[in-house]
Each structure stands twice: as C-alpha cells, then as structure tokens.
Amino acid sequence: xxxxxxxxxILSCFIGYFAIWNxxxxxxxxxxSVTNAISGIVILGALQSINFSNNIVTTxxxxxxxxxxxxxxxxxxxxSAKMLKMFKNKDKTNx
Numbered sequence: 001x002x003x004x005x006x007x008x009x010i011l012s013c014f015i016g017y018f019a020i021w022n023x024x025x026x027x028x029x030x031x032x033s034v035t036n037a038i039s040g041i042v043i044l045g046a047l048q049s050i051n052f053s054n055n056i057v058t059t060x061x062x063x064x065x066x067x068x069x070x071x072x073x074x075x076x077x078x079x080s081a082k083m084l085k086m087f088k089n090k091d092k093t094n095x
Contacts, residue, residue, distance in 0.1 A: 036076045039069040 046062040046069070053059045 033076075033080075036073050039072045039076075042066075042069045043073075 043066050046066045050059060050062050053062060
C-alpha cells in the first residue's frame with residue numbers, strides 16, 4: 001500500500017532536479033523563497049504522516065525528509081541573509 005509513496009518520492013526528486021537545474025541566476029532569490037515554502041509544507045506533511053505510519057521504514061523516510069527539509073530552510077535563510085547584506089549601503093551604520 002505504501003509503495004506508491006516511494007514512487008511519488010522518486011518521481012518528485014527527478015522533476016525537482018530537472019526543474020531547478022535550468023533556472024537562470026537572476027531567478028535564484030525568488031526560487032529560494034519558493035523552495036523554503038515548499039520545504040515548510042514538506043515538514044508539516046511529514047509530521048502529520050508520522051501519526052499514521054505503520055511501518056518503521058516509512059517513519060525513517062519521513063524523519064529523513066524532515067531533516068533535509070529543515071537543512072534547506074535554514075540554509076536558504078542563511079544564503080538570503082548574506083545576499084541581502086551585499087546590497088546594503090556601506091556608509092550607513094547598523095542601528
């Protein structure tokens with residue numbers, strides 16, 4: 001019954017890889033915002049799915065997805081903060 005979920009996971013990995021690989025650098029920041037939102041949805045979905053998980057393999061895959069999604073979110077915020085810092089005026093002091 002849970003095998004179709006693994007098929008969806010594999011297909012979404014391929015689609016995500018090919019969709020992001022062809023993005024121009026100008027669209028990097030908006031894409032990062034979208035991937036942070038998608039990662040947040042993945043975390044919420046995985047947390048809800050853990051309650052209904054009957055299988056240890058499914059639970060482990062859900063925990064791994066939570067781990068990687070949280071890395072994506074925190075890394076995205078870190079890179080976004082560094083990019084925004086580059087565009088601040090140098091002559092202004094921080095308040």
